[in-house]
Amino acid sequence: MDLSYFFELFLGGMTRGSIYALIALGYTMVYGIIKLINFAHGEIYMIGAFTALIISSVLGFTGMNSILILVISGVLAIFFSSAYGVTMEKIAYKPLREAPRLSALISAIGMSMFLQNYVLLAQTPDFLPFPTLIPDFKFLKPIEKILNSTQLVILVTTAVVMILLTILIKFTRTGKAMRATSQDAKMAQLLGININRVITITFIIGSATAAIGGVLISSHTGQLNYYIGFIAGIKAFVAAVLGGIGSIPGAVLGSFVLGWTESFGTGYISSDYEDVFAFIFLLVILIFRPSGILGRSQNDKV
Amino acid sequence: MSNLVKYFSLKEIKKSLVITLWFMVLTFPIMVIKVNTIENTVIWRWGYLAIIAIGSFILSTLWRYMMERKSLQAGKESKISLQQKLREMGEKNPRLKRGALAAVVVLVVAYPFATSMYQTGIMTTALMYVVLGLGLNIVVGLGGLLHLGYAAFYAVGAYTYALLHVHFGIGFWVSLPIGAGLATILGILLAIPVLRLRGDYLAIVTLGFGEIVRIILENWNDFSYGPSGIANIPRPTLFGIHFKLQQATIFIYFIMVALVVFTIFIVRRLENSRMGRTWIAMREDEIASQSMGIDITKTKVTTFAIGAFWAGMIGVVFAAKTTFINPASFTLWESIIILCIVVIGGMGSIFGVVVGAGILILLPEYLRAFSQYRMLLFGAILVLMMVFRPGGIVTNVRKVYRIDKEKTGEAE
Incomplete structure (x- = not known):
């Protein structure tokens, strides 16, 4: 067995996993708070990537430094993604908080369709090349084949985001409110926690990490279209379920496991069935351990 | 419709304007700027901004009106559905029902030839x-x-x-x-x-x-x-x-x-x-x-x-x-x-x-x-x-068994 090929796949899988993790966080956090699978989350990710593409091409004409462009377009992508996330929550989910689960799910699917076609109609159905904004690091030259600079940036950014998020949730007042809400929303409300604010913050954080993921993956693959959110969203969801939905470390772990599965699966078995691996993995996990790797099993209350 | 008038008050208009502004910002990059990174061109479509502004102003007012109507209706018994009305009409005069059925049959049969x-x-x-x-x-x-x-x-x-x-x-x-x-x-x-x-x-x-x-x-x-x-x-x-x-x-x-x-x-x-x-x-x-x-x-x-x-x-x-x-x-x-x-x-x-x-x-x-x-x-x-309208256009009517005058079934 070729060891360098193995490492290439290993790091490739880790890069994939990082991106899935950034998206899966949004799923798992929203699920933790309002017990809803936000089907439109993949679209938020896509909108983040698209915003970054638009802003960076406009700024590209001014002849600005590419790192500065990356930072500005990244920040704006985060802003707009979060704005879309919050607006979506207000329109499609908030009125349905008391409604049956099925209604909220269908509403989420509708939102997903709407946003996809909105970008399709307002922009273009074709694939657009994404500008290369991340510079080539010189010190990575010797191992370029195994790990390139975009991958390094992805891995480092993901790690930083994860650490920040852990600090936010473990040690701040907002984090405490979020944990309380996810445990028991009604009780939290009785104790004076503003649920609406917590939900808004959750959507902002989830959308922001998705936007970061969107910008990074688009720089990695070098292209995007209106449809990228769909498959990435589903895979991130699979990752969230793998790790145990509602659990943040679980989402990260599940994402890496999924990333590696796909990377090794396509590398050693067949690339035609890339997307099938994720779904089969999901089926197997759900049959044998429905609560996920790190999730606790929940009993339905009567 | 009388309480629709309320939505023309200054306070409501201000609310709508804030929402309009929000949507104008929200949709700005995707609606207004169209980039083509293959040919490296950027098109600015300011006209769309105006459409968004007018559209979201009207829709936000309408949205709040509908929301209020929904919350007012929430307590009341749901209205009789279209299906129920048709059924009752059919039961009241069977001739009409038979006639309607015959008309449907004729229409369906004649459709491909006509x-x-x-x-x-x-x-x-x-x-x-x-x-x-x-x-x-x-x-x-x-x-x-x-x-x-x-x-x-x-x-x-x-x-x-x-x-x-x-x-x-x-x-x-x-x-x-x-x-x-x-x-x-x-x-x-x-x-x-x-x-x-x-x-x-x-x-x-x-x-x-x-x-x-x-x-x-x-x-x-x-x-x-x-x-x-x-x-x-x-x-x-x-x-x-x-x-x-x-x-x-x-x-x-x-x-x-x-x-x-x-x-x-x-x-x-x-x-x-x-x-x-x-x-x-x-x-x-x-x-x-x-x-x-x-x-x-x-x-x-x-x-x-x-x-x-x-x-x-x-x-x-x-x-x-x-x-x-x-x-x-x-x-x-x-x-x-x-x-x-x-x-x-x-x-x-x-x-x-x-x-x-x-x-x-x-x-x-x-x-x-x-x-x-x-x-x-x-x-x-x-x-x-x-x-x-979570029930759809034709809300399904569940069979309700009435005991006394109390409604026992819960319509969803």
Whole structure:
């Protein structure tokens, strides 16, 4: 067995996993708070990537430094993604908080369709090349084949985001409110926690990490279209379920496991069935351990 | 409408203006700037900003008005539905009912002869979606299980006929029950792993299942001929008589009419049967129904199996109608369109599904100019429907057994 090929796949899988993790966080956090699978989350990710593409091409004409462009377009992508996330929550989910689960799910699917076609109609159905904004690091030259600079940036950014998020949730007042809400929303409300604010913050954080993921993956693959959110969203969801939905470390772990599965699966078995691996993995996990790797099993209350 | 006046007060206008401003900022990069990174051009479309501004101002006012109306109505008893009104009218004077029925029959029979072949083709498609909708309605509307992989069963039917024809030369009429049967078996197979899953997981697993079937059809070239699909599938024959194209179109139309009548008959019977009532009980509350002695495992398997049956059957008709199939016809969006029919028409209501299929399939055909906005509108309608009218256009009326004057059933 070729060891360098193995490492290439290993790091490739880790890069994939990082991106899935950034998206899966949004799923798992929203699920933790309002017990809803936000089907439109993949679209938020896509909108983040698209915003970054638009802003960076406009700024590209001014002849600005590419790192500065990356930072500005990244920040704006985060802003707009979060704005879309919050607006979506207000329109499609908030009125349905008391409604049956099925209604909220269908509403989420509708939102997903709407946003996809909105970008399709307002922009273009074709694939657009994404500008290369991340510079080539010189010190990575010797191992370029195994790990390139975009991958390094992805891995480092993901790690930083994860650490920040852990600090936010473990040690701040907002984090405490979020944990309380996810445990028991009604009780939290009785104790004076503003649920609406917590939900808004959750959507902002989830959308922001998705936007970061969107910008990074688009720089990695070098292209995007209106449809990228769909498959990435589903895979991130699979990752969230793998790790145990509602659990943040679980989402990260599940994402890496999924990333590696796909990377090794396509590398050693067949690339035609890339997307099938994720779904089969999901089926197997759900049959044998429905609560996920790190999730606790929940009993339905009567 | 009198309290609509309130929305012209300064305070409300200010509120709308804030929302308008928010949406103008929100949609700015995607609506106004259009970039082409291949040719490196940027187009600024300021006109769209004005449209967004006017649109969101009106819509936000309307939204708040509708919200208020909804909260006012929440306490009141739900209004009598269209279906109920029609039924009562029919009961009051049976002659009218018989006349209306006769008119419908005449219209249905005369339709393919009075209109062009193209119109007949569209109507056949709409009828196919009626049956698909009724099939999915069993799973989603009656069983309360969100199923996003319904197109997979549809594909199974279509490929059954196509492959049976290619390999064994088997005709339409033999394939029809085989296709439906295979889809049913696949439905049972799918039901087994998903038995333990709750609503949201179920949705994603069925979605994954649909995608797996499509990806396999696309990549397993030796079996399914891959993305290029299978062509030259024969149209149905009648006792060995082969029709010309125009006659065949009319013939398929009548096959579909017969299948719709058959489906409605069977689904109505099922709905009121012991099995149908267990479906509804499961939808309302899984745990409660289980404690009343309903076998949830069996109930879930039967919903999936019987739901899949209709999709398999229509798949065979689809292959015979288009004479060409490939995996691109059975994407997730196909499943979602069928779901839209059920949801928009009215979950659980047969009449609703018929209305839903009519609106969703026929309207886009006649409003060709807006065809590119179709999916956008469907998405928006799904959200609005769930927020303002979760029961659909034709809200299903549950049987209510009245004890004294108290209303005991809870309309949902």
